[in-house]
Amino acid sequence: MPELAEGTAGSPTNEVRDFLRRRREQIAQRWADEPLFRAVFTVSRDEAVEAGKAVVDALAQVADAGRVEDPDAAGFTTVREQLARMGAARSRAGLSTAQVSGELAALRPPVENLLLSDLPDDLPADQARDCVTTLSVLMGTLRVVVMQTALSEGQALIDRQRLQLLEVATPVIKLWDGIVAVPLIGTLDSARSQVVMETLLESIVEQQARYAILDITGVPTVDSLVAQHLMKTVAAARLMGAECIVSGIRPAIAQTMVHLGLDLGTVVTRASLADALGYVLHQLGVGIVNPGSNGAVTR
Numbered sequence: 001m002p003e004l005a006e007g008t009a010g011s012p013t014n015e016v017r018d019f020l021r022r023r024r025e026q027i028a029q030r031w032a033d034e035p036l037f038r039a040v041f042t043v044s045r046d047e048a049v050e051a052g053k054a055v056v057d058a059l060a061q062v063a064d065a066g067r068v069e070d071p072d073a074a075g076f077t078t079v080r081e082q083l084a085r086m087g088a089a090r091s092r093a094g095l096s097t098a099q100v101s102g103e104l105a106a107l108r109p110p111v112e113n114l115l116l117s118d119l120p121d122d123l124p125a126d127q128a129r130d131c132v133t134t135l136s137v138l139m140g141t142l143r144v145v146v147m148q149t150a151l152s153e154g155q156a157l158i159d160r161q162r163l164q165l166l167e168v169a170t171p172v173i174k175l176w177d178g179i180v181a182v183p184l185i186g187t188l189d190s191a192r193s194q195v196v197m198e199t200l201l202e203s204i205v206e207q208q209a210r211y212a213i214l215d216i217t218g219v220p221t222v223d224s225l226v227a228q229h230l231m232k233t234v235a236a237a238r239l240m241g242a243e244c245i246v247s248g249i250r251p252a253i254a255q256t257m258v259h260l261g262l263d264l265g266t267v268v269t270r271a272s273l274a275d276a277l278g279y280v281l282h283q284l285g286v287g288i289v290n291p292g293s294n295g296a297v298t299r
Helices: 013-021 025-032 034-038 043-064 073-094 097-105 108-118 123-170 188-209 224-239 253-261 273-283
Strands: 173-176 181-187 211-218 243-247 268-270
Touching: 013 025, 013 123, 013 181, 013 243, 025 043, 025 173, 034 043, 034 073, 034 173, 034 181, 073 097, 097 123, 097 188, 097 224, 108 123, 123 173, 173 253, 173 273, 181 188, 188 211, 188 224, 211 224, 224 243, 224 253, 243 273, 268 273
Parallel strands: 181 211, 211 243, 243 268
Antiparallel strands: 173 181
């Protein structure tokens, strides 16, 4: 039976630290066969072993600092990104959070068994128990770190996808040379209002538009903050050299703007998108013709 490293007696965290460093290769080899590592590192087993060694090193560093219960311990910093990729990969494979947590829990028995076989026979039972408990706590903290990091990465992904959906749901349509329109449908909140402003201003530059129509016919209601965002969008478009026409204002929205005391004196508004387009075409000197009932064309 191998002897414990000198200077470790009486300190379970130090004993666990030295054990992890001494058995680094064996632990990594055993972890490489566990589902979490085997399913993530599919290119080669050596890749899984190297990833396992990095995690063991991190655990030893945490134990060395005596912070086995702290998910924010500095030792986890170096492997946090790797652990996040592992957790995210299993989530993408269709595993639930509970299943990923279960795979993480499966990493503990191989390490615990190695520790038990590594302890000297003459070590007092209470010291042996303290070592096993310390290792169990450390492995539990590792699970917390992985789940926290994976959830953070998942939330970041959701936020990016949400922004992409907002951009897709806010199309800018070229109606005519120099005329663009943004037909808004659904609920407006501050985040979407900001996307509307950014998308519209970018299109004004790209299309060299002189007129921009902001149609809110499909928006059932807006709160005070969103109403202010719309007014800022109109002002920003004007600074970009384009006149912004707001169309389709519902009665409830009109009342909100009036109650807020927003100055609409400089804003051109029209009842519908068609009216707004007609106004802009007239400003551009473009005539609109309609076929008469007798087939003649009238101005």
